[in-house]
Amino acid sequence: MQFSKYHGLGNDFILIDNRQSDQPLVTPAEAVKMCDRHFGIGADGVIFVLPPQNNCQYTMRIFNSDGSEPEMCGNGIRCFAQFVTELEGKEEVGKQYPIHTLAGTITPTIKGEGMIRVDMGEPELTPAKIPTTLNQGGEKVVRESLTVADKEYEVSCVSMGNPHCLVFVDSVADIDLEKIGPLFETHAVFPQKTNTEFIEVVRPDYLKMRVWERGAGITLACGTGACATVVxxxxxxxxxxxxxxxxxxxxxxxxxxxxxxxxxxxxxALKVFSGNM
Incomplete structure (x- = not known):
């Protein structure tokens, strides 16, 4: 099986040309093995370029490094778009690729020199649709109290096609992300688990963020998380x-x-290498 390895700000993925079938060519269990950084290729997830659906040019599916399947991935869809230019044999600046995902249609635009602009759609703020049980019946989840490991946090929640819990802190460097991240991810108020972002405001136009990704753990970047952070x-x-x-x-x-x-x-979205497995 041929593959290409791409990364978006260090959030790395194995890309597979899956256009000949409407089902992923590898199973979630096989994806876990491929993502293993010691015994496999090494990645945060495996992304499949599948045939068109719903008037889109391509369909994207992704298996996380733990075998779970997220609705969408912001860094991943940029890598997806750049990989498609490789499959098509040309990079056309300004070209748009409507892509069908489990979060709906997402449209990247090729900017050239490895840069991609993505219309990520509208954020979802309704608690039931994020989903979270925080502020049930309310219009949004902003500055709600959440107790994690006997500590009270003030959180906001946003969906960018996948759920995010956002916490503003004085310093992201002081967060023990490996310890606290899994406790947020699996908290009972998030029925489909959650991505968790800790955010430091440097200036009104400049934010620092660290992320614990649902199904992948600590990663170097999260595109949907960055979008949810600004919202x-x-x-x-x-x-x-x-x-x-x-x-x-x-x-x-x-x-x-x-x-x-x-x-x-x-x-x-930058290519690292191609190979056969």
């Missing part, structure tokens, strides 16, 4: 609608557009 920052009155979000692997440019309510993410 939560605006809702909490802590940042502008256009921000640089600094992650351990680098920076993403995020805009929550007031006119169409869509979130736009711009960042790199």
């Amino acid at each position: 939560a920052g605006v809702l909490n009155g802590k940042c502008d609608r256009t921000c640089t979000v600094e992650l351990p692997g680098g920076c993403l440019e995020i805009e929550w557009n007031e006119e169409d309510n869509h979130v736009y993410m711009t960042g790199p």
Whole structure:
């Protein structure tokens, strides 16, 4: 089986040309083995380029490194779009790729030199649709109290097609992410588990963020998490609608557009190598 390895700010993926079948060519258990950094290729997930659905040019599915399947992945979809230019044999600046995902249609635009801009759609703020049991019956989850490991946190929740719990802190460097991340992910108030972002406001237009990803653990970057970070920052009155979000692997440019309510993410997607397995 041929594959290509890509990364978006260190969030790395194995990309497989799956256009000949509408089902992934490997099982979740096989994906776990492929993602193993000592005994496999090594990655945060395996992404499949499947045939078109719902008037989209391609379909994207992804298995996380633990074998679970998320609805969407922001860094992953940028890598997906760049991989498609490899499959098509050309990189056409300005070309858009409507992609069918479990979170709906997501549209990346090729910017050139490895940069991709993605229309991530509208954020979902309704508690039941995130989903979370926090503030049930309310319009949104902003500055809600959540107790984790006997400590009370003030959290906000956003879905970018997948669930996010966002916590503003004085310093992201002081967070014991390996310890606290799994406790947030599996907390009872998140029936489908959750991604968790800890955010430090440097300036209204510049945020630092560290992430514990549902199904993958600590990663160097999370595109949907960066989008959710800016949405939560605006809702909490802590940042502008256009921000640089600094992650351990680098920076993403995020805009929550007031006119169409869509979130736009711009960042790199770079090929590491190709091979056969």
